[in-house]
Every structure is written in C-alpha cells, then in structure tokens.
Amino acid sequence: MNNTSSLTELLQSYDDEDLELVPPSGDDLDSPKRIERQLAEGVKRGQVWLASDYGCGIGSTADAVAADSDDADDLDDNSLYVLVAGVNTDDPRLVTVIPLSNDLRAETDDSLVIEQGSPLGEPMVAWPTIPAIIPVRLLYKPLKQFAPATVDAIVANDPAKADPADVVRQGETNEENDSPFVQNREDTIAILLKWHVMCAQLPKLHDGRKVTQHSKEELEAYADALETVLHLVPGQRLAVIRGKELTPEQQQQMTEAGFPESPYSKPVADDDYLIEVEQPLWRVAADAYASSGLPGDPRERLAYKAQFELAARVNGHGATAVRGALHKIANEVISAADK
Amino acid sequence: MSRKYLDEFFGEIRVRSTKEVRKPRLRFGNLAAAFIMQCVAKKFKQYQSTLPDNAPQTAQDCANQFFKDRLVSLTNAMRGPKMADDVAFERYIRSSVNGWFLNLYRATEEGRERDALRNRMKRDKKKRFVNMGGNRWGLTDDIDSIHIASSVPEQELYTVADSCPLDFNAKALLDESRKRMPNYGKTGQMENLLEAVLKEARGTLELSVLRRIVVHRISMLEKTLVQSIDAGGEPIDLPVDDQSVEEQALSQYSDIPDDDAKRIVEEMKRRGSEWTRDYIRQHPGVAEMLTSRLENDPHDREELS
Numbered sequence: 188m189n190n191t192s193s194l195t196e197l198l199q200s201y202d203d204e205d206l207e208l209v210p211p212s213g214d215d216l217d218s219p220k221r222i223e224r225q226l227a228e229g230v231k232r233g234q235v236w237l238a239s240d241y242g243c244g245i246g247s248t249a250d251a252v253a254a255d256s257d258d259a260d261d262l263d264d265n266s267l268y269v270l271v272a273g274v275n276t277d278d279p280r281l282v283t284v285i286p287l288s289n290d291l292r293a294e295t296d297d298s299l300v301i302e303q304g305s306p307l308g309e310p311m312v313a314w315p316t317i318p319a320i321i322p323v324r325l326l327y328k329p330l331k332q333f334a335p336a337t338v339d340a341i342v343a344n345d346p347a348k349a350d351p352a353d354v355v356r357q358g359e360t361n362e363e364n365d366s367p368f369v370q371n372r373e374d375t376i377a378i379l380l381k382w383h384v385m386c387a388q389l390p391k392l393h394d395g396r397k398v399t400q401h402s403k404e405e406l407e408a409y410a411d412a413l414e415t416v417l418h419l420v421p422g423q424r425l426a427v428i429r430g431k432e433l434t435p436e437q438q439q440q441m442t443e444a445g446f447p448e449s450p451y452s453k454p455v456a457d458d459d460y461l462i463e464v465e466q467p468l469w470r471v472a473a474d475a476y477a478s479s480g481l482p483g484d485p486r487e488r489l490a491y492k493a494q495f496e497l498a499a500r501v502n503g504h505g506a507t508a509v510r511g512a513l514h515k516i517a518n519e520v521i522s523a524a525d526k
Numbered sequence: 527m528s529r530k531y532l533d534e535f536f537g538e539i540r541v542r543s544t545k546e547v548r549k550p551r552l553r554f555g556n557l558a559a560a561f562i563m564q565c566v567a568k569k570f571k572q573y574q575s576t577l578p579d580n581a582p583q584t585a586q587d588c589a590n591q592f593f594k595d596r597l598v599s600l601t602n603a604m605r606g607p608k609m610a611d612d613v614a615f616e617r618y619i620r621s622s623v624n625g626w627f628l629n630l631y632r633a634t635e636e637g638r639e640r641d642a643l644r645n646r647m648k649r650d651k652k653k654r655f656v657n658m659g660g661n662r663w664g665l666t667d668d669i670d671s672i673h674i675a676s677s678v679p680e681q682e683l684y685t686v687a688d689s690c691p692l693d694f695n696a697k698a699l700l701d702e703s704r705k706r707m708p709n710y711g712k713t714g715q716m717e718n719l720l721e722a723v724l725k726e727a728r729g730t731l732e733l734s735v736l737r738r739i740v741v742h743r744i745s746m747l748e749k750t751l752v753q754s755i756d757a758g759g760e761p762i763d764l765p766v767d768d769q770s771v772e773e774q775a776l777s778q779y780s781d782i783p784d785d786d787a788k789r790i791v792e793e794m795k796r797r798g799s800e801w802t803r804d805y806i807r808q809h810p811g812v813a814e815m816l817t818s819r820l821e822n823d824p825h826d827r828e829e830l831s
Contacts, residue, residue: 194593195586197559206548208537215551217536217605241607266606283817290598296675319816327607362661365636365734365803367629368595373803376813381791383816474607 216306216330225329226468230282232273233338235306236467237328238284238321239266240382242474265378267370268311269326270333272318272342280465281386282323285341286375288312292363293371299341304353306331312358314372315344319379322386324486326467389465390487392458401450409450416444427451456490463509464490472517475524492516531558531615535604552601561616563589565623573627580638581630592626639737643720650717655724662730665721676729680808683735686726687743690719719743738804787815 211218225234241264269284289311294300297316305311307330333341333353340348340355349355364371413424417437427433428451433441441447455461464473464486476485493512534557539549549555554562563586570585582588593600600622608614647655647663656666664672692715723739724731782793790812794802806812 192553193590194559194562195590197554198556198563204548205542206539207542208533208539210533210537211551217551237602237605239607264608266602268602289602292598317813317816328605360661360732362734366595367799368599368626370599371803373806374799376806376816377794377799377802379816380787380812381794384787384791387788 216308222329225331228329229466229468230271230274230323230326231332232271233332233335234271235287235330235332236269236271236284236326237266237330238269238325238382239327240264240325240385241266241327242477243322243325243385265381266327267375267378268307268330269321270313270338270341271326272338274323275320278392279462280323280389281320282326283318283320285318286314286379288370288375290369292361292366292369293375294358294361295364295372296358296360298358298372299344299346300356300358301333301337301341301349302354302356304334304337304350304355306333313341314375315341317372317376317379319383320386321379321382322389322465323467324465324470324473325382325385327470329467390455390461390484392461393455405450409446412441412444412446416440416446454491454495455487456494459506459509460490460494460513461487463506463513464493469513469517472513472520475521479520479524489513489516489520492520527611529611531561531612532604532609534558554600558615562593562619562623565619566592569623569627573630577627577630578635588627592623596622596626636737639741640733643737643740644733646716647720652717654717654721658730661733663724663733663736664730665724668725668728671727671729674729676727676731678727678729680735680739683723683726683731683739684742686722687719687739690722690743691715692719692743716740784809784811785815787818 212220214221230236268287268289270287272283272285275281275283289305289307289309291300291310291312294312295314297314299313299315300310301313302310332338334350336348336350337353337355340346340350346355346357363369410424410428413419413427417433417440419427427449430451432452433449441449456464463469469486469489472489473485476489481488490513493509493516497512497515534549534555535553536551538547538551539555540547566589567585570588577583582591600619603609603618603622609618648657654666656664656672658664658672662675666672719740720736723736782789784790790805794805797805
C-alpha cells in the first residue's frame with residue numbers, strides 16, 4: 188500500500204469535479220463476482236485467504252453474533268491473511284496455513300517478505316516458521332493466489348525458489364513491531380493457537396450412522412426408563428426427549444439398564460454433508476442461519492436440512508449431490524434471512 | 527442497507543470526462559476521511575486533558591497520527607465479515623479511535639523509555655555499548671558475540687537483571703508534584719545492569735528487549751517499595767535472592783501447563799494482549815503446538831456400544 192496521504196490531504200482531494208465511482212469488476216481482487224468464482228473453486232494450495240473467526244465460534248448462536256456493541260472493538264474476533272499450504276486429506280474440514288501480513292511493521296528475522304508477487308498488489312510478510320492447522324470454515328474471503336514457485340519458496344522458507352518474476356527476501360526485525368498498533372508475530376501466534384484449538388471442537392464425524400425408525404412402544408419404554416433409572420423430573424425428561432444428550436454417567440446407567448441408544452437422539456447428517464458444509468462456500472448460509480435466531484449449530488443444521496428436509500429428496504452421496512442439496516438449502520436460508 | 531463508505535473504498539473515483547483517477551481502489555476517500563476526522567475531534571475533546579506530553583497537540587494532528595498508525599488495520603477491516611454496511615463502518619471507526627487514544631499513552635511511554643535507554647547507552651562514559659544497527663546493541667569489548675544475535679532465553683536475562691543493585695530516591699518517586707520522572711539507580715547502576723545483561727546474552731539484543739527487562743526490574747523494585755522504607759523514609763533496597771525472583775517471575779505462568787493449548791487460550795483471553803505477547807515470547811514451544819493433534823481429536827471415533 189503506497190498510501191502516504193495524510194488524513195487532512197484526503198479531506199481536500201476532489202471537491203467540485205464531475206466524478207464517477209467505478210466499482211471493482213472483472214478480475215479485480217475485490218470484485219464480488221470474482222470472489223464468488225474463487226469460492227466455488229474450493230480451497231487449494233497456494234491461495235491467499237482472509238481468515239476470520241467472526242461468528243465462527245464452535246457452537247456460536249444468534250445471541251453471540253447479535254451481542255456486538257459499541258465498545259466491542261473487535262476484541263473477540265480476529266482476522267489474518269493466510270496462505271493455504273495444504274488441505275488435510277484425512278479430514279477436509281482442516282487446512283494447513285502459513286500466516287501472512289500486509290503490515291511491514293510486523294516484519295521479523297524469521298519471516299520472508301514478498302516484495303513483488305503478492306496477489307494483494309502490495310508487499311507482504313510471511314512466516315513459514317509458524318504453520319498452523321485450523322478449521323477450513325475460518326477462511327472467509329479468497330484473494331487469488333501466489334505463483335506456484337513462490338508458494339514453494341514460502342513453504343520451504345527459501346527465497347531462492349521463488350518465481351523469477353517475483354521478489355522474495357529474508358525478513359529483518361522492524362523496530363515498530365512491538366507497537367500496540369501492529370498485529371505482530373506474537374499476536375499472530377496467539378490467534379493461530381485459538382483457531383487450532385477449535386479443530387478439536389468440531390462436530391464429531393459419525394462414520395455413517397443411519398437414521399432408524401422407532402416404534403411407539405420403544406419410545407414409551409425409554410421415556411419410562413428416564414424416570415425409573417435416572418430419576419429425571421418431567422422437565423428433564425422432556426429435554427432429553429427433545430434431543431438433549433445424556434451425560435456419560437447417565438448414558439452408562441441407561442446402557443446397564445438395557446437402553447444403550449436413545450430413540451430420541453437427533454439423527455445427524457452423514458459425514459460427507461458435515462464435511463462439505465464446513466467449506467468456505469457455505470459460510471454466508473451458516474451466518475444467515477445463525478443470525479436468524481434458530482437454535483442449533485448452524486453448520487450441523489444446514490447439513491441436516493440438506494440431507495433430510497428438502498422437498499425434492501436428493502439421492503446419493505456423491506459430491507455433486509451433496510453440493511446441490513446444500514445450494515438449495517443455502518438459498519432458502521439466505522433469502523429467509525434477507526426478508 | 528447503505529454502503530457508501532464501502533463503495534467509496536473499493537471503487538475507483540475518476541473524472542467522468544477525462545477518466546483521470548482521483549481516488550484509486552482500496553484507498554479511503556472524502557466521506558470516510560470526513561467521518562474519521564469527526565470522530566477524532568470528538569474524542570480529542572474528551573481525552574485532551576490526559577494526553578501525554580509527546581502526543582499530537584491538536585485534533586487535526588491526532589487524526590493524522592491515528593490514520594498513520596491505524597491505516598493497515600482499517601484497510602484490512604474493510605475486507606472483513608463485520609463490515610457489512612455504513613452502520614458497521616461508523617461503529618468500527620468510533621471504537622478504533624477510542625482504542626487509539628487509550629493506547630496513545632502506552633505507545634508514547636514506551637517510546638520515551640526506549641529513548642531514555644538509548645541515550646544512557648550512547649552517553650556511557652566507559653563506552654561499553656555499541657549500536658550494531660537495526661536497533662541491536664552489544665558490548666564493545668565482546669568481540670566474539672558482537673556480530674551475532676543473542677539466543678539466550680529471555681528468562682535468564684531477567685534473572686541477571688534482578689540481581690543487579692538499583693537504588694532509587696523513594697521520596698522523589700512518590701512525590702506526585704514532580705513533573706519529571708527521577709532517574710532510576712545511582713549513577714552508573716543502570717549502565718552496570720545493562721552491561722551485565724548484555725554479557726549474559728552473549729550476543730546482541732534489541733532495544734525493545736532491553737527496555738522490557740529494565741521495566742521489569744523497576745517494577746520488581748517498586749513492589750518492595752512499600753515494605754522496605756527505613757526510619758528516615760529511605761528505601762532499603764533488599765538484596766534480591768536469585769531463586770525467589772526466578773520463582774516470582776515464573777509463578778505468573780506456573781499454573782498453566784505448557785502443553786494444554788485450551789488452557790493457554792483461555793488465559794490469553796483473560797489476561798489481554800500484553801500478557802499474551804510476553805507469554806509467547808517466553809514459551810517458544812507454543813508455535814510447535816499449532817500443528818499438533820489435540821485431545822478429543824474428531825478422529826477418535828467412539829466405539830458404538
């Protein structure tokens with residue numbers, strides 16, 4: 188960013204000419220259509236993303252999102268530019284990233300500086316020495332990508348490998364990196380740690396637990412057992428019937444009494460729905476769901492609705508089918524939120 | 527949902543007839559500048575009487591300084607998920623301006639401390655200290671280590687500093703009517719402390735590291751102030767016991783198991799950004815946790831009973 192104008196200079200710039208405002212378009216970094224296109228491509232190595240945990244707390248609800256106040260000063264939510272170093276093949280809900288910054292005041296001895304070649308069009312700092320595994324749902328906005336050779340250079344922490352058209356050098360600690368106005372290396376590590384911990388809190392994948400039907404007798408017998416075995420009062424029994432999970436101790440007692448599985452536990456969507464819904468493409472829908480005030484984890488709910496609640500049932504679990512179903516649900520949820 | 531600030535920021539403003547660009551993309555324009563100026567002017571009135579001496583003295587100067595300090599974070603925020611419309615922009619600017627004023631004291635105090643330290647080392651009569659460039663300082667006599675950056679853990683440097691004597695004039699310190707901060711240490715003590723720390727470092731240290739260590743040493747001193755004033759009102763500078771100081775310094779982290787990522791994150795949220803930065807500097811192992819597996823890994827599949 189070569190913006191060296193002071194604020195007062197900006198105030199005086201262009202008063203009385205006949206001016207037009209041209210929004211970003213085509214291949215401009217911030218053109219909404221370009222962003223949509225890149226979102227649809229999915230997450231790939233070499234891409235630059237703006238990652239943000241706004242509204243992404245695992246189990247975040249409408250309340251949390253609405254609790255914004257004048258004094259919040261984005262204290263609780265953080266954002267970072269990141270380079271995607273690799274998607275986790277075991278669990279595509281996770282991604283390995285290398286943190287970046289467009290603030291040269293944050294430069295340190297253990298960083299690389301990409302003077303030329305950054306998709307943001309301005310020099311960026313990269314920290315190949317602090318890669319992190321984070322949930323892919325945190326990737327908010329795709330911002331093009333580095334040239335493949337430069338990606339290799341960054342990941343390997345070796346400027347010599349960079350694309351010949353790009354300029355990459357070793358970093359040098361900047362005097363100002365301790366300033367409270369700079370999001371520095373330590374701040375970055377703290378944010379990545381917070382995000383890394385979220386990985387353990389993602390909904391458990393279920394290896395294909397199927398939805399089963401239960402008879403009236405089964406439902407009644409279980410409800411009775413809640414009273415006779417666990418001694419739950421009516422209010423508590425009702426909560427369990429509505430899908431509240433038992434504690435491990437309670438589950439143990441029920442199992443010993445002959446009721447290993449609750450017929451009331453909410454069916455969950457299959458793994459491929461749960462995995463797909465974590466992708467950045469569905470974030471807008473997840474945020475819309477969260478802000479609509481409906482209960483439940485937004486992504487789990489979207490996955491569930493996509494699998495079980497579409498009027499025209501989707502057959503099969505191939506990627507196309509899953510995405511098609513999610514598209515339909517996403518459109519419903521987003522247009523409902525816009526009303 | 528009005529988005530005039532966003533449109534102005536992301537758009538290019540040009541003269542309709544000649545296509546000459548008046549405002550390139552990704553820069554703030556008139557509208558944003560006017561709102562920022564308005565917020566700063568309001569807050570300036572509120573904070574004016576408490577501003578430190580080397581802070582900008584007019585609302586206009588504050589606005590320019592704010593803009594310079596915060597430009598990167600403001601620009602990045604424009605791309606973020608919270609910046610949905612004008613209301614969000616105005617809210618963000620208000621809170622950013624407020625935070626800037628609050629941080630002003632912290633930033634200028636640090637700047638002042640750095641200047642004071644730099645001057646002490648430059649003016650040392652024994653010429654013990656040399657600036658090796660890029661704010662790194664070393665000992666003139668230490669030919670071996672003068673060209674390498676210290677790799678000694680900061681913790682050890684704190685310990686050395688804590689065992690260096692540092693007398694001070696308690697009366698002067700406690701006198702609220704004094705404008706200028708009294709010098710810490712009798713003549714030469716501060717320089718001796720810096721020399722001891724640099725010796726222990728076996729390499730060059732950044733000015734900001736030296737500042738942190740000195741500030742820590744002074745705060746240790748001030749802790750003993752209340753307990754150790756003699757009959758004449760003069761402080762008794764207690765000889766500092768190595769072990770107990772190290773324990774004290776470590777105790778602020780001792781009840782956080784350093785392999786419990788979740789605990790560390792909770793503590794960081796509780797204690798704030800300065801504590802967090804210090805913690806991470808003192809625990810290089812944190813970076814390695816970022817690619818480790820965690821407890822309750824989603825891949826630990828429960829056996830279905």
